[in-house]
Every structure is written in structure tokens, then in C-alpha cells.
Amino acid sequence: MSLHPSIGDTTLRTEGLTKRWGSFVANSDVSLSFAPGARHALIGPNGAGKTTFINLLTGGFAPSSGKVWFGGEDITSLPQHERVKRGMTRTFQINTLFAGLTVLESVVLAIQERRGMQYKWYQTVASQTEVVEEAMSLLASLKLEQDANTLTRSLAYGRQRLVEIALALATRPKVLLLDEPAAGIPSAESRELFEVIAQLPREVTIVFIEHDMGLVFRFAERITVLVGGKVLVEGTPAEIAADPRVREVYLGEAEHA
Numbered sequence: 607m608s609l610h611p612s613i614g615d616t617t618l619r620t621e622g623l624t625k626r627w628g629s630f631v632a633n634s635d636v637s638l639s640f641a642p643g644a645r646h647a648l649i650g651p652n653g654a655g656k657t658t659f660i661n662l663l664t665g666g667f668a669p670s671s672g673k674v675w676f677g678g679e680d681i682t683s684l685p686q687h688e689r690v691k692r693g694m695t696r697t698f699q700i701n702t703l704f705a706g707l708t709v710l711e712s713v714v715l716a717i718q719e720r721r722g723m724q725y726k727w728y729q730t731v732a733s734q735t736e737v738v739e740e741a742m743s744l745l746a747s748l749k750l751e752q753d754a755n756t757l758t759r760s761l762a763y764g765r766q767r768l769v770e771i772a773l774a775l776a777t778r779p780k781v782l783l784l785d786e787p788a789a790g791i792p793s794a795e796s797r798e799l800f801e802v803i804a805q806l807p808r809e810v811t812i813v814f815i816e817h818d819m820g821l822v823f824r825f826a827e828r829i830t831v832l833v834g835g836k837v838l839v840e841g842t843p844a845e846i847a848a849d850p851r852v853r854e855v856y857l858g859e860a861e862h863a
């Protein structure tokens with residue numbers, strides 16, 4: 607399956623990204639770069655600034671200083687929807703967006719939205735068929751076909767998360783941002799969720815926040831550790847596991863707990 611024809615040399619990159627609220631600094635001088643096709647985890651203790659960073663990437667927050675580059679373009683001042691159009695998407699909360707719809711109906715709506723064909727009664731049957739086919743192929747890639755005609759809200763939480771991912775993928779992202787996709791779901795389901803995420807095509811770069819280190823070390827190929835709003839270290843899972851500074855942060859946390 608190909609979700610996007612070509613990723614070219616598109617990368618997401620930040621330069622000295624800083625976010626302050628009054629005197630509190632949530633992100634401080636964060637310069638990171640995400641390679642095309644990366645499976646890149648952001649980890650760090652509670653309050654390290656991970657979600658803030660994702661919000662700065664998506665345009666949810668404006669940075670106090672610094673820049674966000676996407677595929678060579680400075681997108682620091684672009685609104686969220688313009689970033690989505692360019693290919694950067696985070697997951698949506700389906701509970702509020704598509705209550706009462708089936709999985710297939712929800713994904714069809716999201717694809718229609720991308721194609722700019724929402725609510726047009728004069729659409730051709732052929733174009734409708736194409737949309738349903740695209741939706742079914744997307745559901746198949748997430749192992750959700752058997753749930754196509756089920757009401758999303760009646761699915762187990764783990765599968766609801768997959769529908770959220772399907773809706774994000776319907777925008778044809780080059781970069782998919784996942785903020786704790788496994789939060790609140792049982793561990794067997796979360797492993798299954800990550801296995802499906804891991805099988806997504808390499809055309810989609812995946813940046814995710816995750817607290818479960820088992821999942822992080824199993825699925826990430828690159829890890830950045832944020833502490834106190836700053837990048838402590840970045841590396842491969844083996845490098846991060848062996849880094850004494852990272853051990854100190856996590857051991858310190860465990861002792862504190």
C-alpha cells in the first residue's frame with residue numbers, strides 16, 4: 607500500500623524551539639530533526655515538555671522563539687490546517703468528532719474532507735466508489751476491515767485508537783505524530799496497536815511519545831530524551847539504554863517514586 611506517492615527529501619526539523627509561559631520554560635532551545643521514514647520516540651519524565659513539543663510542531667502552540675521547518679519550508683507561523691495540508695498530522699479524538707458513525711463512515715468522511723468533496727450531492731458514483739475503496743484499503747492496512755460496519759464507539763479502546771490513526775492517515779500524512787497512543791488501554795491491546803503502527807508504510811514518518819519503555823525499545827529506531835524542556839540525549843535504542851545520564855534520570859525517578 608502506498609499512502610503517499612513520494613516523500614522526496616521531506617524532513618521535519620526544529621531549530622532552537624523554545625516555549626515559555628511567563629517565567630516557566632516548557633521547551634528550551636530544542637533542535638531536532640526527523641528523517642523520512644523514521645520511527646522516532648520522544649521520551650522523558652512527566653512534565654519534560656514532550657506534549658508541548660508536539661503542539662509546537664503541529665501549530666497548536668506558537669513558540670516563544672525558534673523555528674519549525676518542514677521539507678525545506680519554514681512553517682513556524684502556519685496555522686494547523688495548513689500544516690495538515692502539507693502532510694503533518696496528529697491523531698484526532700474520535701469520540702468527539704464522529705460519535706454515532708461506523709468506522710467506515712468516519713474514514714470515508716475524512717477522505718472526502720481531504721479531497722474537498724464534503725456534502726456535495728452531485729458527486730459521481732465513480733468518485734464515491736473510489737473513496738470507499740480507499741477507505742477499505744486504509745482499514746485493511748490497519749487490520750480494521752472486519753470492524754468497517756461497527757459503530758466506532760462500541761469498539762474496544764485499542765481499536766478505537768486504530769480508528770483515530772486511520773482518520774489521521776486519511777489526510778495522507780508524510781509525518782504522523784502520536785501522543786501516547788497506548789495510554790489507557792490494556793497492555794495486550796497496546797502491543798497489538800504498536801505492531802500495526804510498526805507495519806505502516808515507510809512513506810509515513812512516525813514520531814511518538816510513549817511512557818511504556820517496553821514499547822519504546824521494541825518499536826523505536828531512534829529515541830530523543832527530553833528532560834526539563836531540554837534535549838538530554840538522542841540516539842539509537844542501544845545508545846539510549848547504555849547512556850548513564852538516561853539511567854540517572856529514570857533511576858532518580860524510580861527512587862523518588
Ligand SMILES: Nc1ncnc2c1ncn2[C@@H]1O[C@H](COP(=O)(O)OP(=O)(O)OP(=O)(O)O)[C@@H](O)[C@H]1O
Pocket residue numbers: 627630632650651652653654655656657658659
Ligand atoms: N498551557 C500551559 N500553560 C502553562 N503551563 C503549561 C501549559 N501546558 C503545559 N504546561 C506545563 O509545561 C510543562 C511540560 O508539560 P508537557 O505536557 O509538555 O510535558 P510532558 O513531557 O508531555 O508530560 P507528560 O509525560 O506528563 O504528559 C508541565 O510542567 C506543564 O504543567
